[in-house]
Amino acid sequence: MKYVLIIHEVADYDAWKKVFDNAATIRKEAGEVSYQVLKYENKPNQIVHFSVWTSHENAKNFFESPKLVQIRENAGVKAPHFIYLDELESGIL
Structure with missing residues (x-):
């Protein structure tokens, strides 16, 4: 599995969350x-x-697609920062 960390400011959380939830199918x-x-x-x-x-390739293709750029703009996302990560180790303490 591959990981993605996105940090961004939104104009209005509730409006952003509605768009985020509605995009669940296309994200999956x-x-x-x-x-x-x-x-x-x-x-x-x-x-x-x-x-x-x-895969990171799937994530990048999705996040960098013109469709998703437009969805982010409509959701009030400001300057998203994408970080693509590989796991080195995990555990439960």
Whole structure:
């Protein structure tokens, strides 16, 4: 599995979340396996989307597609920062 961390500010969380939820099917079809949505402690519109993907190639194709660029603009996303990650180790303490 491959991981993607996206950090971005949104104009309005509730409006962004509605668009995010409505895109669940296309995210799954593109290769997203699971996700977490987090926010900064004192910045409710600073969102972190952490997700597991079938491949980095699938994730990049999805996130860089013109369709998704337009969806992000419509959702009020400001300057997303994408980080593609490979797991080195995990554990439970």
